[in-house]
Amino acid sequence: MPPPLFSNRLASIKGIRLPGSSSGWDINIVYSSDTCHGTIASITPHDSSDNVETSQPPLVLPALTHPHIHLDKAFVHSAPRYAHLLPLAGTFQEALSFTTEAKSDFTIPDLLTRGEWLLAESVSSGVTAMRAFVEVDHIVQLKCLDAAVTLKDQWSNACEIQIVCFAQDPIFSSEFGEENMRFIERALTLYPQIDVIGTTPYVESSIEAAKKNISWAIDRAMQLGKHVDFHLDYNLDPAKEALVWYLLGTLTRRGWTTRSSLKRVMLGHCTRLSLFNEEEWLQISRTIHENDLPVSFVGLPTSDLYMAAPPQQNAEGKPRGTLKVSEMIRKYNLDAVIGVNNVGNAFTPWGSADPLNLACLGVGIYQAGTQADADLLYECVSTRARAAIGLSLSNQSSIMKKGDRPDLILFRDRDDTGCGISRPRTSVAEIVWDPPARITRDLVAQGRLNTSRGTHYDAEPVYQYL
Incomplete structure (x- = not known):
């Protein structure tokens, strides 16, 4: 408390x-x-x-906003009980493995303690709204969600917490897919405090399962009247199909805009899109605007620059990729913001919970050094970010x-x-x-x-x- x-x-x-x-x-x-x-x-x-x-x-x-942050995995590296899970190789697969191991040891008191660390540091930075991801699966079951609901209530005077019921693990493949899905559906039935359905299509074992993941999340969000948020296309492999096309097509075919009122769609990471050419970006812009799709992109540069790299066998060195947020807004008229994502865990062991540090980082990442650039970057962690998660409809200045x-x-x-x-x-x-x-x-x-x-x-x- x-x-x-x-x-x-x-x-x-x-x-x-x-x-x-x-x-x-x-x-x-x-x-x-x-x-x-x-x-x-x-x-x-x-x-x-x-x-x-x-x-x-x-x-x-204007106050600051976290458009994409993981509440349950915050500051795992700061808790003594997880000292044996500090990074050894620093790879994405290691982060997945170590986080899965850490999740098996999550308790409600532990989740509340680390969640309060994140909230305290965020609020003291100037954050008054956040979209908080909490995982639901066969390992943690509903523990993370229970802790998030408690924190949402206790901190309601300081910060508006938008809870994402998040499927980090597969729900259409692997030996635990069906069980994971059962817990997700149970959570959606039992917890009216859930604002958003979130999934990670790229963790599925096949492209077909990934597309099922996308279709299910869109359909379920429309049925329940919730926002939907995807961790999408988190790779830098030009040989892999970019799932953004299937996702935008599914939103159009399902009639999201006509049937989902003011609920929004967020696409996170999307590092694969940093390899797109001019025509591909123009096509994304046309598809979104011609079909009036309420789609926002969130770049997560502290995580993306640390984790996203091309397949080693094709890489000459280790280039990194993250969404070119400034260019997406100005050149292609897309809605894009930036978010902290993870703090103090194997996915992102560096950085703080202060969104202003992220805006500062954007100056170098996007070579955005003018005063107008600074205004835009501030908006991307404040008013634009708040609008992107559906908490504001008007002023983005x-x-x-x-x-x-x-x-x-x-x-x-x-x-x-x-x-x-x-x-x-x-x-x-x-x-x-x-x-x-x-x-x-x-x-x-x-x-x-x-x-x-x-x-x-x-x-x-x-x-x-x-």
């Missing part, structure tokens, strides 16, 4: 800076009687006679607007060096190029200020309470 993290409702936040503006602004918040969530009622010029002045007005940006939900971060001019010296960040680009420490970030979630770092936050005049 997390400690009390948030203040009373805020009426306004005064004297702040918005991206691209040197003027001061006030954000005013209203609350409806039928919901606990507030709404930004207006953003008005700041009246300097209010006596709310700081040495450097805080820059306000990094600039807060009237009508937005008051989930936001104030980047404050605080010394994080211990030297009595601070360097303010006054633009989105400065935030993305060199993310400031968590201690400089004030998080407002659902119109409430995170005061966990000290009660003095409550007393700061920038925050006005109801």
Whole structure:
């Protein structure tokens, strides 16, 4: 159970800076009687006679989002009970094997402890929404799901957790496929808290079984009115059929758009697509737009760069592949975001739970060094990411607007060096190029200020309470 993290409702936040503006602004918040969530009622010029002045007005940006993160496998490397499962070879097959072994030792207390580590580090970074994958199969059965439901409830005031009932293992092949499927179906029957059906078609033993996996997940999601999320085409082998074509065709044939209301489809990893030529990308774009398919792609670069490599017999060295997210958005008009995926396990032993570090990494991966690039990368871990998982339908900009939900971060001019010296960040680009420490970030979630770092936050005049 997390400690009390948030203040009373805020009426306004005064004297702040918005991206691209040197003027001061006030954000005013209203609350409806039928919901606990507030709404930004207006953003008005700041009246300097209010006596709310700081040495450097805080820059306000939308809160962050994890569009794809594994809750149950987080920080396995930090738990002493799994010390014998640290990577030896660093391969994908080893990660699968070691994770399967670790899963056999999962307990509810262990899952809750590691899940809280992930949530605490995410929320302190500024995350207020996440799509969380939890595995359901013959090994863990429903344990991971039980822990996720508990965490979803306990952390609901801080972070909206969208639970994915996730089939990491085969459901149409292997000796355990049928048993895995039985647990998945049982979970979908018993847990209304499940928001998303997730599968991994590429783990099936044949291309035919992989296509059955895709068809089943789409059909079941449509029947139950849930989002669907695929780990797809996670390879760099040009000889392998790219399953994205079958998936898009199945969505079209099944009439997803006309029958599934506002539910969305997410495609994760898709490293095989990084080998596509111009015509193949244009065809993907045409297929999605002509059939009005609500498809988003999520690049997972910390995992992809570590794991995805071509077959060794065909490789001269070890090139890596990950989706070219910036290009997909700008050149092909596709919906794409970036996500953390794994933290502290054999699939991704490096990196943190802070999405801003991922946006920073994107500058180098995509050679995206302009201020406009920085704006886009910030959106890919905030507003675009939130929309991609179906939690927002309107504003995808990094600039807060009237009508937005008051989930936001104030980047404050605080010394994080211990030297009595601070360097303010006054633009989105400065935030993305060199993310400031968590201690400089004030998080407002659902119109409430995170005061966990000290009660003095409550007393700061920038925050006005109801």
